[in-house]
Amino acid sequence: MDCKKALTETEGDMEKAIEFLREKGIASASKKADRVAAEGRIEAYIHANGRIGVLVEVNCETDFVAENKDFKEFVKDISLQIAGLAPRYVSRDEIPAEVIEKERQNFMEQAKQEGKPEKVIPRIVEGKLEKFYKEVCLLEQEFVKNGPNEKGRTIDQLVKEQIARIGENINIRRFVRFELGEGIEKREDNFVEEVMSQIQNA
Numbered sequence: 358m359d360c361k362k363a364l365t366e367t368e369g370d371m372e373k374a375i376e377f378l379r380e381k382g383i384a385s386a387s388k389k390a391d392r393v394a395a396e397g398r399i400e401a402y403i404h405a406n407g408r409i410g411v412l413v414e415v416n417c418e419t420d421f422v423a424e425n426k427d428f429k430e431f432v433k434d435i436s437l438q439i440a441g442l443a444p445r446y447v448s449r450d451e452i453p454a455e456v457i458e459k460e461r462q463n464f465m466e467q468a469k470q471e472g473k474p475e476k477v478i479p480r481i482v483e484g485k486l487e488k489f490y491k492e493v494c495l496l497e498q499e500f501v502k503n504g505p506n507e508k509g510r511t512i513d514q515l516v517k518e519q520i521a522r523i524g525e526n527i528n529i530r531r532f533v534r535f536e537l538g539e540g541i542e543k544r545e546d547n548f549v550e551e552v553m554s555q556i557q558n559a
Contacts, residue, residue, distance in 0.1 A: 372506065394526045396420045398429065402436035404552055411439045413532035418525040431519050431527075434502060435495075438512060439532050441552040444495040447529055452493070460489055495529065501556050 397416035404410070415432045422428050438444075446452050464485040468478045491497045496513040503510050512529075520527050 394418050394528045396423045397527075397530075398423050398432045400432045400436045402433070402440055404440055405555065406551075408537040409440050409552060410535040411436045411532060413439060414530045416528045416530050417523070422523055422525050425523065428519070428523060428527075431515075434500075434515075435512070435529060436532075437552075437556055438498065438501055439495065439534050441501050441556050442498050443534060443536075444498055444532075445493040446495065447531065448496045449490045449494050452490075457486070460486060495532070501553065 394416035396419055397414065399412060399414050402411045402413075413432065413436050415428075415435060417423055417428060461482055464482045465478060467485075468481045473481055491499075496511065496516070498512055500507070500510050500512055500515050516527055516529065
C-alpha cells in the first residue's frame with residue numbers, strides 16, 4: 358500500500374517514489390528516537406589480511422530484532438564502514454571541544470596564509486569544519502555501499518531507514534578500530550584503500 362501511495366503521489370515517477378518512501382521512513386524513524394534501545398549486537402570484523410580490526414556495538418529494543426537477518430546485515434555493514442573510512446567518533450557531539458578548537462585554529466591559519474580576505478575567513482573556517490565532521494563522524498559519512506541512485510546517503514540516513522524497516526529504535530552506540538602498527542613509525546601502507554577496494558568488489 359505504501360508503494361502504491363508513493364507512485365500515486367509522484368505520478369508514477371519511480372525515482373521520486375523511492376525518495377518519497379525514504380523521507381516517509383525517516384519521519385517515522387524520528388518518532389522512535391527516544392525509545393530505549395538496550396539490546397542489540399557487538400560485531401567484530403577483521404580485515405582479511407589481519408591488519409585492521411573493528412568492534413562495534415549497535416543497539417535495538419528487543420533481542421528478537423537483534424537476531425533478525427536484516428539487523429545483523431546492517432551491523433556488519435556498519436563494521437565495514439568503520440574499517441574502510443576510519444571515522445574517529447560516532448557523531449559530532451562526541452568530539453572534544455579542544456579538538457574542534459584546534460581544527461578551527463588550523464583552518465583559520467590556512468585561510469590567512471592563503472591571503473583570504475579577513476571578512477570571509479569565518480565562513481571559510483565553518484565550511485572546512487563541516488567537511489571535517491563528515492570525515493571523522495560515522496553518522497555523517499556517506500555509506501560506502503551506496504548504489505548509483507543513493508549518492509549522498511549518509512550512515513545517519515541509513516540508520517533511520519533501518520528503524521523504519523524494522524520498527525524499533527536503533528542506535529550505533531560505540532566502536533573501536535585498530536590498525537596494525539598504528540602510532541609506530543613505519544613505511545607507509547594504505548590499508549584504508551585496500552579495505553575500500555575489497556568492499557566495492559564484494
